[in-house]
Amino acid sequence: MPAIAGVRLATAEAGIRYRGRTDVLYVALDEGTEIAGVFTRSRCPSAAVDWCRANLASGRARILVCNSGNANAFTGLKGRDAARLTAEVAASAAGCRPEEVFLASTGVIGEPLDARKFEGVLADCAGRAAPHGWLEAARAIMTTDTFPKVATRSIRIGETSVTINGMAKGAGMIAPDMATMLSFVFTDAAIAAPLLQDLLAEGAATSFNCTTVDGDTSTSDTLLLFATGQAGGARIESRDDPRLAAFRDALDDLLKDLAQQVARDGEGARKFVTVEVGGAESDASAHRIAMSIANSPLVKTAIAGEDANWGRVVMAVGKAGEPADRDRLSIWFGGIRVATDGARDPDYDEEEASAVMKKDGVTVRVDLGLGDGRATVWTCDLTKAYVEINGDYRS
Structure with missing residues (x-):
C-alpha cells in the first residue's frame, strides 16, 4: 500500500x-x-x-x-x-x-x-x-x-x-x-x-x-x-x-x-459466491431477485454442503415478489446448466454439477427470460461456524 x-x-x-x-x-x-x-x-x-x-x-x-x-x-x-x-x-x-x-x-x-x-x-x-x-x-x-x-x-x-x-x-x-x-x-x-x-x-x-x-x-x-x-x-x-x-x-x-x-470473509464462510441474474424486466428487479437468492439460508447452506440443489434457487426467485415465469426460468451452477424451461435440464449430470460445488468460488446464474434487466451480487455460504461465532459474540 x-x-x-x-x-x-x-x-x-x-x-x-x-x-x-x-x-x-x-x-x-x-x-x-x-x-x-x-x-x-x-x-x-x-x-x-x-x-x-x-x-x-x-x-x-x-x-x-x-x-x-x-x-x-x-x-x-x-x-x-x-x-x-x-x-x-x-x-x-x-x-x-x-x-x-x-x-x-x-x-x-x-x-x-x-x-x-x-x-x-x-x-x-x-x-x-x-x-x-x-x-x-x-x-x-x-x-x-x-x-x-x-x-x-x-x-x-x-x-x-x-x-x-x-x-x-x-x-x-x-x-x-x-x-x-x-x-x-x-x-x-x-x-x-x-x-x-x-x-x-x-x-x-x-x-x-x-x-x-x-x-x-x-x-x-x-x-x-x-x-x-x-x-x-x-x-x-x-x-x-x-x-x-x-x-x-x-x-x-x-x-x-x-x-x-x-x-x-463472511463469518464462518468457506466459499465465495457470485449470484448473477439476467433476463429480468429491469435492473432493479434483477437486483432484488439476486439478493433474495444471496440472502436465502437454504441456498447458502446448500452451497456449504456442496449440494447442487437448484430447487432452492427456484424458491428464492419465486419468493422475491418480482416478475418471473417458472416456464422460462434457467439456472446454472458455474458453467453447468441444471434447469431450463421450468424443469431439470435434460442433459443434467450430477457428477459435473457436484464438481462445480466443491470449488472455493461458486457462481449461481439465473436467466428469467423476460427482458434485459441484470444484476450481480456477492455473498458466501452459511456454515455451522457462523452460528458458533454469533452465539458466542458477547461471551
Whole structure:
C-alpha cells in the first residue's frame, strides 16, 4: 500500500473491549481535505453515524477516529456525549475543530462507550502518525474479520499521477443499504466535495450495496471518501471534466474489490459466491431477485454442503415478489446448466454439477427470460461456524 500525500495514520490499544490488540485507528488529514460519505439506512443508527451526518455538509475533514469493540449504538444520551468527547479529544490533539473530526465505531451494540479511554491515546497517535502502516490500520478496525481488507489503485488524471487507497472491515451483520460495514477511502486527487459525494453514492450502489453475508444491516455502516488534493493539478469540480472518467473507473473498481473481500470473509464462510441474474424486466428487479437468492439460508447452506440443489434457487426467485415465469426460468451452477424451461435440464449430470460445488468460488446464474434487466451480487455460504461465532459474540 503506497503512501497518500496528506494522509498520516496511527493505531493504538485503548482497551475498549479487546486486550492485547490494537482497537483504535487515527488518521490525520492535511488542511483542505474534502470529504464525502454514505451511511446506514437503519432507523437505529449509532452515535458515530449521527455525528458524521451532522458534519458532512461542510465538505471538510481533518481527522478520522475509528474504534473497534464497541459500536456506541443504542446508547442514548451517553452515546452522543461519548461521540462529542471523542471528537473534542481528537480535535485538541490535532489543533482543529471538533466538527472537522469524523468518527466510526464497530462492535457490540447497547454497551456504553467510555470515551475517556481516548484521552492521551489520541494525543500520542497525533504525535506519531505516519504515511505508512495501512495494513496495521485495517487490522485495528477488525472485529470478527479474519484478515485486513485493503486495496489500492494508481491512475493518471490528465498530467497528474493520482493514488487511491481503501480499507474495509466487516464479516457479519452484512446487508448494507447504502454503504458497508466500515470502509475508508483516501486519495490525493483534487476533487470538489459535492462531486465526490455523487461518485461515492454511485460507486456504493454497484459494490457494497451488492454485498451480503447474512441479510442484516448494521447500525454503524459508514463509507467515507477523503480527497487531500495533494497530488496537484487543477481541482475537478464538474462531471463534464474529461479528467474525471479515469478516477471514477478506478474508484468503482476499488470499491468492488473491497466489497468482494468482505463477502469472502463472511463469518464462518468457506466459499465465495457470485449470484448473477439476467433476463429480468429491469435492473432493479434483477437486483432484488439476486439478493433474495444471496440472502436465502437454504441456498447458502446448500452451497456449504456442496449440494447442487437448484430447487432452492427456484424458491428464492419465486419468493422475491418480482416478475418471473417458472416456464422460462434457467439456472446454472458455474458453467453447468441444471434447469431450463421450468424443469431439470435434460442433459443434467450430477457428477459435473457436484464438481462445480466443491470449488472455493461458486457462481449461481439465473436467466428469467423476460427482458434485459441484470444484476450481480456477492455473498458466501452459511456454515455451522457462523452460528458458533454469533452465539458466542458477547461471551
